[in-house]
Every structure is written in structure tokens, then in C-alpha cells.
Amino acid sequence: METVGQTIRAKRESLGLLLRQVASYLDIDQAILSKIERNERKPSRDNIIKLAEILQMDGEDLLIQFMSEKIALEIANEHCASKVLKAAEQKVKYLKSNLEKN
Amino acid sequence: METVGQTIRAKRESLGLLLRQVASYLDIDQAILSKIERNERKPSRDNIIKLAEILQMDGEDLLIQFMSEKIALEIANEHCASKVLKAAEQKVKYLKSNLEKN
DNA sequence: TTTTACTTGACAGAATTTGTCAAATGTAAA
């Protein structure tokens, strides 16, 4: 299973773009992008959106990959991880139904 | 749907315990516990475990409630929240299957 | 009015995040 970093690097290389080109588009130092691609740093939400743009990817897909990876790493070492996710699903539903009302 | 803070407060009051008593058991200032109960501060993992002990609750249940609440609040404002959770579930499975091997 | 429980906000120190920079490393062509 591919990490966000791996996905980004693969796409960047397939487009023949350099770290410095993509980093400048994101308005960050190329050192940071290098670390993002190797999962040493986490991209910001804005980074993800800009990355999807320049790498011609679906922004929502990349965001989903990014957020789900974050959550998975947070709880993967819990033996009750899947219970946590199921409970989270219920809470999200509840929260959303309340947002509608206000 | 009850927040962790509400659950804790309800249980503490039903046992007739004072903030200061529970806080001292957790080894934190009662101001912090007050804020935890009103969702102004987040409890640490250790706080949750100790709370379950002194409030005679199941520690795992409380942890699940705590972690799922954290995740739900993180993503509830995303319209793709449920896709994120489904993707997270897959990733957790993948990560767990790899942990076994090492 | 006094006591008791809880709340609030200012504050400080610790820890984490976020970014900059330049030197080091790797790589491939000249």
C-alpha cells in the first residue's frame, strides 16, 4: 500500500518535474518537499491541494489518502482500532446531522 | 450523543466525587479536570486510564470513546468524511498485517 | 456571611511544528 509521499514522488517523477519546481509552486523549500515525499514531514492541507493541481491528480482523492493515512497511523497500534473507527463513523453522522440544523 | 467530558462528569457526580478528589488521583490540577469535563482541554491517554479506574468504568470503552471523538471532530467538516474512515480501515488492516510479520 | 465546589483567564515553560540554509551525498554526463 502506497503512502501519500510515495504517491507524490511517483507522480512527480512520471511528469519529469524537479523537487525545486514543485516546491516553488507550493511555496515551500525543496528540503521540505523532499521530506514530505519520504514521509519525514507531514504536508499541510494547502500543500496537498497544490500538489494535486500541479501533479494533475484529483484533489479529493489525495486529501482522502492523506487524512486516512494520518488516522491509520494514529490508531494502528491499538488493538481496538476498528472499534474506534466504527464509533467515529457514528459520531460523524451525529455531528453532520447537527450541522444541518444550524 | 455524549462527549467524553459529559460521560466523565456524569459518572463522577453519580459517585459523589469532587473535582479535587478525582484530579488528585489523576495527579493534575482540578482546573484541568474541570476543563476536560467541559471539553475545553483534551485528556491525555494516562488521564483516561486513571479516570476509568477511579470512576469504575471500562478503560477500553473510555479510550474508544475518547479516540473516536478526536477523529470525528477532526473530519466531521469534510464532506468526504466517511470515505476517509473507510480508507483508514483498509490502511489499519494493512499496517496490522505488517506488524505481525516483524 | 461563611464555606464549599467549581470556573475562568492570565501566565510560564515544555514540546512540537514549520521553515531556512548550507553542507553532504549521489549520479550521470563530459
Next chain:
DNA sequence: TTTACATTTGACAAATTCTGTCAAGTAAAA
């Protein structure tokens, strides 16, 4: 082997977030 270029690495600083302390404030009961 040099040279040029892409990437990686780690030291560093600034900014932000986290954690807890403390004392003054509110509210309600005795």
C-alpha cells in the same frame, strides 16, 4: 576524474501548540 545538477541531511531559529500552575471570580448551600 572532473563537473554539474538533483536530492538529502542535519543544525538551527521562529512560531505555534500543549501542559500545567495559580489565584481571583462565580454560585449556591449552610
